[in-house]
Amino acid sequence: MLDLKTVETRHAAVRYLEGGSGEPLLYLHGAGGATPDDPLLAALAKTHHVYAPYLPGYGETEDCASLRNMLDYTLHTWDVAEALGLSDPILVGHSMGGMIAAEMAAVAPRDVTRLALIAPAGLWMDDHPIPDMFTLLPYELPKYLFHDVEAGAKLMTAGLKMDDPKFLQDYLVRNARQLGMAGKLLFPVPDRGLADRLYRIKARTVIVWGMSDRMIPPVYGPAFEAGIAGSRLVTVPEAGHMVIVEKPAAVAEAVASLH
């Protein structure tokens, strides 16, 4: 249902998924990336014209050395929106993508009127440290990402052939590309000063959090809610950080509330 296409920006040839019909919606994926069979994208595409660009380094694209910091990523993503011809799309981001989306809305508050942040990164509370995802081994990830850890582990290891050296090398290369790019925003502490800029956001904003999120604990939800005037927090029971996979319909419903 979603097609894979390419659009050029100053920094990179950006691959993106496009599909569905309805109001344009720009979706920014998290540090784990996105796939064409992503259940949330499918749900959103039922009622929206979805554009889901890959951050350089993701979706089999090259990493991008000229994107170094938060401002670079924020403006690059605005460049992508511009290149796609989008004007005031519904802006949706998950985790790292939520961090970028919030920054986009903060630097250009008049250009974003509807914003959905799904378990966004970007804030840090000393009393609620976020686990260091960069040190986690593949087998450790599911317990941080999923409410149903067993099902999540099955999902994450499907098709992984770690005993095959060629597969392992490709896996390491992909991991280095993706998380190398993510690290510029998230390593070693996923805070690049967003807390100081949240006040600028003018968009009608919905914040979505899985109640079993053990990557970015749900206590961060109220912190975003308090930082963005008029925002609304929607909590989703029996869902972890990958609420987009575990409860895609609930997330899509929250996004629909922005209409």
Place this chain on the structure above:
Amino acid sequence: MKFTWFNLMPWPYLPDDFREKNRSVWVDIDQRLFDPVKSHEVYNTYMDLLEYADTLGFDGIGVNEHHQNGYGIMPSPNIIAAGLARRTKNAALVVLGNSIALYNPPVRVAEEFAMLDCISGGRLVAGFPVGTSMDTNYCYGQIPALTREKYAEAHDLIIRAWTERDPFAFNGRYNKLRHVNIWPRPIQQPHPPVHIPGGGSVETYDFCIDNTYSYSYLSFSGYLRAKFLMQGYWDRVAARNTPDASPYRAGFAQTICVADTDEEAERLYSEHVLYFYNRCLHVYPGFADAPGYRTIKTIQSGALSQYAPPRGSFAQLTWKDLVEGGHVIAGSPETVRHRMEDLIKGLNVGNIFCLMHVGNMPAEKCMYSSRLFAEKVMPKLRGLLPECEGDERFWCHPIAARATPGSLPQPYEPARVAETV
């Protein structure tokens, strides 16, 4: 050939059940295992051993930088080297090195290395490692994918600070400095020789070739496993039309234990070698290689982190495995000589970093092994690579008239403080 006596400075009191009770010797190692009072003795013994190596005729004595690490209690090698500069006479001070991406601003390294060179009379060999992922990313918080760019900038800044005679402005991406003008500057001109510890990055090979720096492979896996990597380096040297393939373009670290006989070597040293491979190399794999730290090109070349443990981990290896596998070169002087010849010729390396202190080895054993190596092995290896002859580009050039520390004008009078009533 240049032989550098090297001490990683391991903490010698890791408990027997260290592996079982701790996930890593590095980064998040239990603070409580370090005893500051005991460390007083440990540091002083380790520095004594480095000084002893100078008297044995080793060409260099070597120190390096690690952070939050149970097998390297030397976060600042410059502090150790400063002590050694005063208490040694001839050996090169091989600081291998300072992780230059970690210093803010890196002129600090240019200054401290200049001080070491001045105090030691031009005996400094300067090392510029990128630093392991554990040190650089996980302990010191550098963003993995930006580490190399920051490193390259720090290098350019240090070399300019060393070589330019007038103040200059430096407008880097990571360093903005309006008045770079280090005081003091090094004795050695145009600057001290530079060695770059690397772990198989193609970019590091080229960096060394382009700048006439020596490439050092500091591995704990021994020379047999290093052949693949070092061959990659020499192939690169050839492919880049480098004017020569001098063995001094490369260095290699090797654990070495010498005794009267092979059997005595096992009896004396196996406990300490196993302590190192079993407890000290117990690094949590999640710290081995932060994503983005290695370039895609390097990962594609198949060079994996040496800190990613071998299948079954280092802990499974016995003395026999370690010796036969070449992780450790141990035995009688004759056995060690043969294996060192294999190493030197096989890897074509002119700089040998001799890891003579291993794990929790007590001073007496370390002195015994070091002395046997210096007396019965080193002299027979010196002429092994004739290509080394006359190539002084990669070693220090001390001044002839060097000061004798502790020689104030005689007699010196003690202070006479008037007694208070």
